Amino acid sequence: MRARRLAAFVAVAVLAIAGSFALGRFGAYLVHAVAIAATGALALNLLTGFCGQISFAQGALIGIGAYTAGNLGNAGWGFGALLGGGIAGAVASVVIGLPALRLRGLYYAIATLAAQFVLEYLFKIAEPLTRGISGMNISPLKLFGFPLVSDQAYAALSIAVLTLAWVGLAAVMRTNVGRAFLVVRENELVAKGMGIDVVRTKLWAFLLSGFVTGLSGALVGFTTRLATPEAFALSLSIDQVAMLIVGGQGVWAGSLLGAAFVALVPEAIQRLGEAFHAATLLSAMREMAFGLLIILFLLFEPRGLAALLRRLVRGLTRLAAARNPPASAALTASRYPATGGSSEKAH
Amino acid sequence: MFVLQVATAGIATGSVYALIALGIVLIYKCSGVVNFGQGGYVMLGAYAAYALTRAGLSPPLATVGAVLFLAAVGAATELLVLRRMLKAPVVAVMMVTLGILILFRAVCLAIWGPDQLAFPQIFPQGAVQLAGIFITYNYVAAAVLSLVLSLAFLAFYRFTSMGLSQRAAADNSRAALAVGIHVSNQVSVAWAVSSALAGLGGVLLATLNGLSLTLSSIGLVAFPVIVLGGLTSLMGSLVAGLILGMLEAFTDGLLTPALESFLRAHTSVYSVGALQQVVPYLLVGGMLLVRPQGIFGQRGTERV
Numbered sequence: 227m228r229a230r231r232l233a234a235f236v237a238v239a240v241l242a243i244a245g246s247f248a249l250g251r252f253g254a255y256l257v258h259a260v261a262i263a264a265t266g267a268l269a270l271n272l273l274t275g276f277c278g279q280i281s282f283a284q285g286a287l288i289g290i291g292a293y294t295a296g297n298l299g300n301a302g303w304g305f306g307a308l309l310g311g312g313i314a315g316a317v318a319s320v321v322i323g324l325p326a327l328r329l330r331g332l333y334y335a336i337a338t339l340a341a342q343f344v345l346e347y348l349f350k351i352a353e354p355l356t357r358g359i360s361g362m363n364i365s366p367l368k369l370f371g372f373p374l375v376s377d378q379a380y381a382a383l384s385i386a387v388l389t390l391a392w393v394g395l396a397a398v399m400r401t402n403v404g405r406a407f408l409v410v411r412e413n414e415l416v417a418k419g420m421g422i423d424v425v426r427t428k429l430w431a432f433l434l435s436g437f438v439t440g441l442s443g444a445l446v447g448f449t450t451r452l453a454t455p456e457a458f459a460l461s462l463s464i465d466q467v468a469m470l471i472v473g474g475q476g477v478w479a480g481s482l483l484g485a486a487f488v489a490l491v492p493e494a495i496q497r498l499g500e501a502f503h504a505a506t507l508l509s510a511m512r513e514m515a516f517g518l519l520i521i522l523f524l525l526f527e528p529r530g531l532a533a534l535l536r537r538l539v540r541g542l543t544r545l546a547a548a549r550n551p552p553a554s555a556a557l558t559a560s561r562y563p564a565t566g567g568s569s570e571k572a573h
Numbered sequence: 574m575f576v577l578q579v580a581t582a583g584i585a586t587g588s589v590y591a592l593i594a595l596g597i598v599l600i601y602k603c604s605g606v607v608n609f610g611q612g613g614y615v616m617l618g619a620y621a622a623y624a625l626t627r628a629g630l631s632p633p634l635a636t637v638g639a640v641l642f643l644a645a646v647g648a649a650t651e652l653l654v655l656r657r658m659l660k661a662p663v664v665a666v667m668m669v670t671l672g673i674l675i676l677f678r679a680v681c682l683a684i685w686g687p688d689q690l691a692f693p694q695i696f697p698q699g700a701v702q703l704a705g706i707f708i709t710y711n712y713v714a715a716a717v718l719s720l721v722l723s724l725a726f727l728a729f730y731r732f733t734s735m736g737l738s739q740r741a742a743a744d745n746s747r748a749a750l751a752v753g754i755h756v757s758n759q760v761s762v763a764w765a766v767s768s769a770l771a772g773l774g775g776v777l778l779a780t781l782n783g784l785s786l787t788l789s790s791i792g793l794v795a796f797p798v799i800v801l802g803g804l805t806s807l808m809g810s811l812v813a814g815l816i817l818g819m820l821e822a823f824t825d826g827l828l829t830p831a832l833e834s835f836l837r838a839h840t841s842v843y844s845v846g847a848l849q850q851v852v853p854y855l856l857v858g859g860m861l862l863v864r865p866q867g868i869f870g871q872r873g874t875e876r877v
Contacts (some may be wrong), residue, residue, distance in 0.1 A: 267576045292643065325861055325862055327856070329861055336857065337857070337858060343850070344854055347850070351845065464671055467664070467668055507683055510679050511679075512679075514680065515675075517678075518676060520668060520669065521669055524661070524668060570800030
């Protein structure tokens with residue numbers, strides 16, 4: 227069953243990759259923007275949704291991935307540049323995570339906030355590595371000697387990375403380390419009582435989450451072709467947390483849904499604003515919608531789009547079942563075998 | 574002389590930080606919510622005072638009006654949003670206050686635009702001469718008002734019956750309910766007072782540094798203050814506010830020039846950028862590692 231689900235998942239991903247080559251430039255741009263944001267949100271989901279460590283340093287970590295991959299890519303590296311971004315992200319994430327070995331919840335969140343500001347400052351100052359506030363130009367990623375230049379190619383690459391990250395992280399959650407994440411999230415004292423090494427568990431979470439964040443940062447660098455400190459400011463961290471909240475914590479699909487929502491809704495509002503010739507109010511409207519959406523989701527659907535979608539699907543099947551009484555009878559019979567003697571024999 | 578000049582600037586901004594941080598600590602003590610959106614209330618207070626003077630009120634009246642308006646906004650926030658999130662996890666509560674910050678910024682951007690505005694003169698122009706340095710009335714007023722208000726606030730907490738019920742609600746909400754204190758009303762009051770303090774802080778900061786959307790980022794400067802002072806200590810945020818204000822002023826006035834001249838002489842680095850904005854966070858990082866409960870805070874215990 228699990229193998230069949232994995233196969234279906236990979237098939238969808240392969241279809242999406244093939245389909246992205248049929249898209250126009252703008253469509254492909256939207257696809258890679260969403261896929262890259264979703265990769266970052268997956269990493270944050272592992273850390274916050276599954277392991278319970280709140281982080282506001284995600285924006286700076288994406289920046290570290292982008293700057294590292296950019297420097298390596300400019301030096302002529304290919305795949306190595308992508309991997310380098312991931313490794314740099316993992317190292318930085320573990321370093322930022324060190325306070326989490328002593329701090330919990332709110333205090334750790336404030337520590338990550340501090341880390342975000344310090345890293346932002348370093349991006350501006352470390353001119354030999356980042357070119358400071360004027361920004362660093364990044365040459366296109368070279369894969370097998372060919373530079374990737376089209377948005378379609380990046381869309382395909384981003385979907386491939388997203389798929390790998392998704393499958394990889396979901397696999398981690400089925401190991402002992404993954405199950406330990408859940409216990410640490412629920413209660414660290416209980417985890418200790420169960421003999422779980424809390425320090426090691428948290429370090430694993432930071433390492434894995436940082437690696438995937440770094441990968442998404444590398445892709446951000448190669449697709450935008452320009453890395454500036456402002457691009458990796460606190461607002462990016464807030465965007466990423468918003469994706470997690472809107473999508474739903476602790477559900478992998480939530481990260482993709484949240485990323486799509488947070489990335490596409492402002493785009494739609496911008497289109498709408500352009501249609502009504504209200505360009506001056508545009509950025510204010512976008513921000514307003516963003517803030518309101520966060521508040522409304524937290525108030526009315528704290529479990530996010532993933533829960534909303536699941537409820538919608540369940541409601542629709544129930545509606546369909548009500549229209550087709552015989553089918554519904556068969557459904558209940560097979561699902562609750564204890565109610566009917568005849569179906570018990572069938573099992 | 575120069576050192577004194579820098580120190581007075583530090584004390585003035587530091588006492589405003591303390592005023593803003595007091596509001597955050599007050600809400601946290603009362604309801605366990607950390608208001609990441611405090612900067613939004615600071616900014617809204619300054620813009621409200623600006624709008625009221627433009628509507629024809631005299632500046633002092635406009636300040637009072639803005640403070641009252643902010644108190645209403647704070648109480649409304651608690652009633653409409655936070656009261657519904659009593660059992661929500663920490664990340665959700667943090668995020669909802671950030672959402673409020675984003676919303677307020679967007680509203681101010683839509684109404685008043687992104688440019689810096691000329692804030693009305695609230696205090697008389699001119700300066701006092703003290704120990705050989707000149708201090709403008711703006712700085713004197715900011716420091717005196719913030720310090721007096723902070724102390725009055727501490728006294729209110731300690732000596733009045735309402736302060737007692739606030740402390741009771743903060744200390745143990747179930748026990749407070751049992752002795753007949755309406756806890757959720759106390760939380761609303763805390764939000765109103767906290768937002769009013771933030772609004773006044775916004776007006777004072779706008780008289781010092783001008784009026785723009787960047788006022789909203791002051792809320793994030795308040796976090797080093799409360800971490801340094803201890804999240805549960807009102808006195809701590811007062812002391813830590815002054816310390817951080819001084820630290821910022823001295824970094825800007827003395828450390829940055831010294832560091833830059835040293836680096837220019839010995840390396841190819843030309844500028845260290847806005848170092849004064851990072852120093853508080855470096856301090857916070859160190860503080861969290863060494864003494865997470867802050868200078869005055871109490872270490873909590875946890876039950877399984």
